[in-house]
Amino acid sequence: xxxxxxxxxxxxxxxxxxxxxxxxxxxxxxxxxxxxxxxxxxxxxxxxxxxxxxxxxxxxxxxxxxxxxxxxxxxxxxxxxxxxxxxxxxxxxxxxxxxxxxxxxxxxxxxxxxxxxxxxxxxxxxxxxxxxxxxxxxxxxxxxxxxxxxxxxxxxxxxxxxxxxxxxxxxxxxxxxxxxxxxxxxxxxxxxxxxxxxxxxxxxxxxxxxxxxxxxxxxxxxxxxxxxxxxxxxxxxxxxxxxxxxxxxxxxxxxxxxxxxxxxxxxxxxxxxxxxxxxxxxxxxx
Numbered sequence: 001x002x003x004x005x006x007x008x009x010x011x012x013x014x015x016x017x018x019x020x021x022x023x024x025x026x027x028x029x030x031x032x033x034x035x036x037x038x039x040x041x042x043x044x045x046x047x048x049x050x051x052x053x054x055x056x057x058x059x060x061x062x063x064x065x066x067x068x069x070x071x072x073x074x075x076x077x078x079x080x081x082x083x084x085x086x087x088x089x090x091x092x093x094x095x096x097x098x099x100x101x102x103x104x105x106x107x108x109x110x111x112x113x114x115x116x117x118x119x120x121x122x123x124x125x126x127x128x129x130x131x132x133x134x135x136x137x138x139x140x141x142x143x144x145x146x147x148x149x150x151x152x153x154x155x156x157x158x159x160x161x162x163x164x165x166x167x168x169x170x171x172x173x174x175x176x177x178x179x180x181x182x183x184x185x186x187x188x189x190x191x192x193x194x195x196x197x198x199x200x201x202x203x204x205x206x207x208x209x210x211x212x213x214x215x216x217x218x219x220x221x222x223x224x225x226x227x228x229x230x231x232x233x234x235x236x237x238x239x240x241x242x243x244x245x246x247x248x249x250x251x252x253x254x255x256x257x258x259x260x261x262x263x264x265x266x267x268x269x270x271x272x273x274x275x276x277x278x279x280x281x282x283x284x285x286x
Contacts, residue, residue: 006276007269013283014262021255025126025248032241036196039237040227046070046079065232075225082229088222090189091181094147095218096174099140106140113137114148115172119157122164122178126252127195127245129155129166136173146173149180154194156181158216165198167191169249179221188231190238192245197226258286 038044045055049068054060069080078084087093096117099106107116113135121132136146149155149168157164159177174180181194206220229237261282268274 010269010276010279010283011262011266014258014286017258017283017286018255018262021251021258022126025251025255028244028248028251029127032192032244033196033199035237035240036193037200039233040197040229041200043070043079062236065230065236075227078227079229082227085226085228086222087181087194087224087226090187090226090228091183091194093218093222094149094180094182095221096149096176096178096180097144097146098175099136099144099146106137106144108135108137109133110135114141115170116146117155117166117168117172117174117178119159119161119164119175119177122155122157122166123161125166127167127248128169128252129172130169130252130256132172141173147180148173150182152191153183154181154191154198155179156198156221158218158221162216163198163201163203165195167195167245179218188234189228190234190242192238192241193234194226196241198224254286261286 045058045063045066046068048055049063049066050070055063055066067080067082070077071080073084075084114137115129115132116134116136117129117132118134122129125131140146141148149172151168151170153168155164155166155168155174156179157177158179161177168180181191183189183191183194201224203216206216206224228234265274265279265282269276269279
């Protein structure tokens with residue numbers, strides 16, 4: 001007979017695997033954030049070159065891509081030659097939509113329908129938007145002209161809870177409190193760059209009122225400033241962080257898979273349809 005102690009140990013092992021994956025992902029994201037801050041907020045490579053030094057941890061070829069002077073702009077001193085743009089200048093900014101709530105037939109929980117992201121969903125995932133609590137039927141998406149968000153597109157919550165940022169995994173839709181930033185195929189910017197920019201952005205700068213919740217709307221979202229370096233610097237940055245984000249995505253998918261296996265095993269173990277050794281083998285293979 002399966003004991004409660006054995007069951008508890010098994011599921012603790014599943015949870016430990018998930019925790020380890022999430023901790024690894026948190027470390028990877030922290031490294032990417034630190035690199036972004038060094039290059040594009042603190043401008044460490046530019047300051048080093050101004051002082052006649054090779055930037056720490058950077059080879060000469062990469063260092064040569066950075067300017068060695070600063071210039072005054074509306075955002076203060078920035079590296080010479082870099083541009084300040086609005087998010088609407090560098091991406092197509094879209095806003096989601098909610099079908100009438102009283103007409104429940106537009107909503108579903110079927111994975112075959114179109115995933116529909118809420119702010120709550122954004123708070124329950126890591127970097128990538130994966131599972132959602134609700135979906136929209138294809139008929140709802142078409143009838144109410146709900147924008148479809150392409151794969152690998154940055155999402156930003158800008159109402160009520162402001163500043164949650166995710167990247168879409170697969171095509172999805174969102175509610176009206178979430179904006180997305182679709183990049184053209186030839187854009188030198190990447191979703192990873194925009195994600196890191198918005199994660200460190202001070203949204204209080206957008207508010208001219210006492211309440212940022214009242215101040216941030218679709219217009220201010222489109223006007224969010226972004227510093228755009230040269231294409232060469234952007235490519236060098238993406239070369240480094242692209243590997244990190246690929247590992248992040250794989251880690252999140254792996255953690256999600258282990259959680260699904262764990263949840264599917266419980267009823268089968270309790271009912272006796274699955275033995276403990278079989279469940280332990282499933283954990284080892286996950």
